[in-house]
Amino acid sequence: MIPHDSIVALATPSGAGAIAVIRISGEDAILIGNSVFRSIKNKSLLQQKTHTLHLGHIIDDTKTLDEVLVSIFKGPNSYTGENTIEISCHGSTYIQQQIIQLLLRKGCRMANAGEFTLRAFLNGKLDLSQAEAVADLISSDNEASHQIAMQQMRGGFSNEIAKLREELLNFASLIELELDFAEEDVEFADRTQFHELLNRIEFVLKRLIDSFAVGNVIKNGIPVAIVGxxxxxxxxxxNALLNEERAIVSEIAGTTRDTxxxxxxxxxxxxxxxxxxGIRETEDVVESIGIRKTFEKIEQAQVVVFLFDSSQFKVSGLKLKVELxxxxxQFPLKPLVIIGNKADKLEKNEILNLKSEIPEILLISAKEKLGVEDLKNQLLSFVNTGALRNNETIVTNTRHYDSLLKALDEIQKVKFGLETNLSSDLMAxxxxxxxxxxxxxxxxxxxxxxxxxxxxNFCIGK
Incomplete structure (x- = not known):
């Protein structure tokens, strides 16, 4: 059931700022807004066109709360598909609360988390995957996750699924028709075309399912464990990677006791x-707990960076190879980057010897920040960004992934049924x-x- 009451919430982050935006949506949103707004040109919001801006004051009886700018969006041409107004006021938390409390007294209720987007979905402005992409877009904190969320919000993923569903639905209708005329022994669905369709759907589903491996780490960030x-x-x-003094550095072994x-x-x-x-044999109880956590973090990481002191390779080379x-x-499926640190202390012949002993080694000097960019490039090479460059659909949502797996399982059952001449009612x-x-x-x-x-999982006001 689609609700028709009017809801209100702060659409900008809570706290003081230059401006704040208070959003109202519902059947009576413009009427309620008009009851507290006094235009500087004595305009009534009820008589104004959609997608217009109006300067005036928010008035509580005879008390002026703030000078504001009001935006009008008349349904269905609004984000929620309902009448919507947005009040841009000054960002004082006192002003925000005074205006919201006034609107509550005038007939609004506080919006639940994500209720504006829920109404957009219920009113057919977005499908469910697009609505979920709104939350992903808000939480995106890098270019890749932003790009994926934008593509999904614009309907890229939805369009692929809708097309597959429509084609499958057409064939399902023909098979249902065959069942209605079972006694006539007629065939409406071309089995050859149906087999081609199932192959195509299976191919697309497998591609989308495979993309989740990339999409999930892009969305949540790729964990990289630095061990040694x-x-x-x-x-x-x-510290060199982050370009700041984030971790404590000292000459004392075992300084880092936690992750x-x-x-x-x-x-x-x-x-x-x-x-x-640091991984080593120790009797220090606290340090031992830290080392145990190290192996737990390796288990959780997508990539492992193994660091050693290249200037000590002559002395500890054998021990190093055992550790590697x-x-x-222990972790055969995880990409392993082997880094020889303190390479600025090496002679040319030592560098050649190291590269012959460990061909995949990357030599750097973290202290002098030499080779750090090479490490970044190598880490980036582990991520399949080809799909991003080609603007392909990438699945990032666990719920979607689960439904795709189940859909693929059903499609494969239908294929098997088609190949073994299973009865139409069971395939249906x-x-x-x-x-x-x-x-x-x-x-x-x-x-x-x-x-x-x-x-x-949405924020209030979206």
Whole structure:
């Protein structure tokens, strides 16, 4: 059921600022706004055109609360599809609260989290995947996540799903028709075309499912664990990457006793660097806990950076190789970047020897910030940004991913049924389930619990 009452909320971040925007949406939004607004030219908001701005004052009886600018958006040509006004006032928290309390007394109620976008969905202004992209856009903190959210909000993902659903629905209708005329033994659905359609749907679904591996890390940031023995320069490297003194650096082995995390955007992709405690045998209880956490962070990381002191390779080379093999064997599927730090202390022949012993080594000097850009480029190479450059649809939402997996399973059942001459009524059941999963993504199939879970994660006022 689509609500018709008027809701109000602060649309800008809470707290003091230069200006604040208070949004009202609902059947009586313009009427309520007009009851508290006095135009400097004595205009009535009720008589003004949509998408217009008006300067005036917010009045509480005889008391002037603020000089404001009011924007009018008449439904259905508004974000929510309803009558909407936005009051741009001065950013004092006192003024914000006074105006909102006045509007509540005039008949508004406070909006729930995401209720403006929920109404946009209910009024057909957005489908469900586009509505979810609004939240992703608000939380995007790098170029890649912003690009994905924008593409989804503009309907790129929805269009792909809608097209597949429409084609499958057409064939489902023909199969249902065959069931109605079962006694006549007629065939309305061309089985060859149907098989081609199923192959095409399967291909698109697999591509979208595969894209989630990239989309998920782009959306949430790619965790990179920096590991190695104590005092090899892990904290110095973290500081060099972030270009600030984030981690404590000292000559004392075991200084870093807990993990330190910070984020950096490289080439539009977010990376979350984790500086871990040095790996070594120790009787220090606190340091031992830090080392145990190091291996937990390696488990959680997408990429592992193993750092060692290249100037000590002659002395500890054998031990180093043992440690490297241990990490490779324990985490065989994780990309491993092997870095020889303090390379500024090496002679030319030592550099050649290191590269022959460990061909994949990257030599840097974290203290002098030499080779840090090469490390950034190598980290970026682990991310498949080709899909971004080609503007392909990338799935970032776990709910969508789950529905795509279920839809693929049903499509494969239908394919098997087609190849084994399964009866049309049994295939029709699998087709209906696939259509249901497509509908769950776009919101053509939904329920109050699903909508509640999705929009509860929105901020108030959006």
């Amino acid at each position: 023995e104590p005092n090899v320069g892990k904290s110095t490297l973290l 330190i995390e910070d984020e950096l955007v490289i080439g539009g992709i977010g990376f979350r660097f984790i500086d871990t405690a 093999e241990k990490i490779k064997n 059941l699998d087709i209906k389930e696939a259509l249901y999963q497509f509908g769950m993504i776009t919101g053509q199939v939904t329920n109050d619990e699903l909508l509640g879970n999705i929009f509860a």
